[in-house]
Amino acid sequence: MADETKWRPPGDDDDEEEEVDEAAYKTVKDAVLFVIEVSPSMLTAPPPPTTDAKKADTDSPTSAALKCAYTLMQQRIISNPNDMMGVLLYGTDKSKFNAEDDASGNPTYPHCYLLTDLDVPAAEDVKALKTLVEDQDEFKELMVPSEQRVAMANVLFCANQIFTTKAPNFSSRRLFIITDNDDPHANDKSAKSSAAVRAKDLYDLGVLIELFPISKPDQEFEKRKFYDDIVYNQSLADPEAPAPVSGPTKASSSGDGISLLASLLSNINSKAVARRALFSNIPLELGPGFSISVKGYIIFKRQEPQRSCYVWLSGEKAQIAIGVSARTAEDTARAVDKAEIKKAYKFGGAQIPFTSAEIAALRNFGDPVIRVLGFKPMSCLPVWANLRPATFLYPSEDDYVGSTRVFAALHAKLLSSRRIGLVWYIARANAAPVIAALYPGAEQRSDSGVQAMPAGLWLIPLPFADDIRANPELPNLIRAPEPLIDRMRAVVQQLQLPRARYDPAKYPNPALQWHYRILQAMALDEELPEKAEDRTLPKYRQIDKRVGEYALEWGRELQAQHEVWEKENRGSVMGVASGGGKRAAAAAAPGEGAGAKRTKKDDDGVVDDAAMKKAFEKNSVGKMTVPALRAWLSGKGLDSRGKKAELVERVEGWYETK
Secondary structure: OOOOOOOOOOOOOOOOOOOOOOOOOOOOOOOEHHHHEOOOOOOOOOOOOOOOOOOOOOOOOOHHHHHHHHHHHHHHHHHOOOOOOEEEEEEEOEEEEHHHHHHHOOOOOOOEEEEEEEOOOOOOHHHHHHHHHHHHHHHHHHHHHHOOOOHHHHHHHHHHHHHHHOOOOOOOHHHHHHEEOOOOOOOOOOHHHHHHHHHHHHHHHEEEEEEEEEEOOOOOOOHHHOHHHHOOOOOOOOOOOOOOOOOOOOOOOOOOOHHHHHHHHHHHHHOOOOOOOEEEEEEEEOOOEEEEEEEEEEOOOOOOOOOOOEEEEEOOEEEEEOOOOOEEOOOOOOOOOOOOEEEEEOOOEEEEEHHHHHHHHHHHOOOEEEEEEEEEEEEOOOHHHHHOOEEEEEEEEOOOOOHHHHHHHHHHHHHOOOOOEEEEEEOOOOOOOOEEEEEEEEEEEEEOOOOEEOOOOEEEEEOOHHOOOOOOOOOOOOOOHHHHHHHHHHHHHHHOOHOOOOOOOHHHHHHHHHHHHHHHHHHHOOOOOOOOOOOOOOHHHHHHHHHHHHHHHHHHHHHHHHHHHHHHHHHHHHHHOOOOOOHHHOOOOOOOOOOHHHHHHHHHHOHHHHHHHHHHHOOOHHOOOHHHHHHHHHHHHOOOOOOOOEEEEHHHHHHHHH
């Protein structure tokens, strides 16, 4: 994950925006404990596939779950280096919870095996889990199911103690249960009741239980039998905690063409990302004296390799080297104290100094606020107006009770009437004000019914007049004839993405993945990969199969159209080839290419409609002189001011609308 903070000299933060309050903008640390059942059915590999499917399952559910934990642990080391992960097996013949269990014969939690303690994953933990996943002998030695059924209340109490001792102050704590047994205590109401009590204790502790059910080949997993009393769908009290699953989790079943590991990874990754607020409880003013409270989240953010650092290796343990800088006077090289320095801006070759109070006054535009200025149709928001990444807004009841209801009404009205809001937006103290669009977004769900994007409002910063640059003057382009456009239309239609939508989740950044793959290989003493996996490379065989013939037809049509164009413009082409337009026009015989130039100069720059129309059809309006263009525009009652590119655009626009 890219480092959020950029280096700057110590004490050089007077100009920066006021630091956010850590109480409101805390970094969410996440602790995830995998609880995986070990039973004969969980250790049974799926039957051989009936077809030659390439993605058929070959792993048992327990093996797939351990591979899932191993993959997620690899990801967390890179993306969330401060998060904790652990793996707890239950139903094993062996028991292990702490060092005392190995010495004594009475285990603290029978048939519970703490494979990886809940902690920040180290390289050794990843190596040990990888060895277990890949070494079949070690896997079979440990994965021996017990003859006695372990009590779920005991498993949940064991998880409770792990979270209490290892991650007592984490704001996000999750328990991932992976099992295929939908009713572990079918005939024991007392055991069911005890498990429900232990689950309630975990919930009161702030631990969110997530279930990953695995359906058997001949039986679907039914949550209602037992786990409806264990898994709570309510949101936790901490607003920064990850959102729970909306609705029941779709069961992962093994079978032809369905990878159990991929299914588990997809589900767990969708629940493994914690929400992080960009700002909290900013008032959204809908009118004078009428405000609600909202929070802002960064949904999309460009990821870059983590910043490298200098390391001192001469000691007993590697230490990060900390850089120190100092300011010196230019003439005497004397160290200058911070109190002796004033900040200045250059203006007209002079240095204009400012005191700290004056700079603070210049930067102060008021308290943080999102103030609605008015509303406009969605069509008024052009595509190019997205100056910076948008911020996702969601209501908060912290400062104003009833904010959720007002926010929902505003969102529904904007969405139904297809309108946007224009707002005055100050993100935080000392931040520069921004004019932004308040764009309503509808809820989006995946094919499996999981929420892919929540419903809410998007805050899109808009450019000021100073941010818009003038378009460069482009050369006159030859307009493609209609037959050529029709041929290309067939090519474009055949190369549409699935559902005509780009899904970024399918295309990881190849440079970023390659960087971390090399880093991982060096840290875990693995063999360096030969080449990077780049999913952005075009699939040339599929492209050739789908549009190969259409592309050849387009090429033949292009050749035919080029021959026609050469015949119609033979004189002008030969004139250019003979040494430039002006000299060729001067040397050409009357009516053989010099006519266009003489037309511009005839009658002191006046061009008739026939000549202008002919120039438009040949896409040569740009060859006209500025006086000729202005005279023609004035004759049509059009604006004749501006640069030549603007005049040409008006002439062409007039003919295009005829």
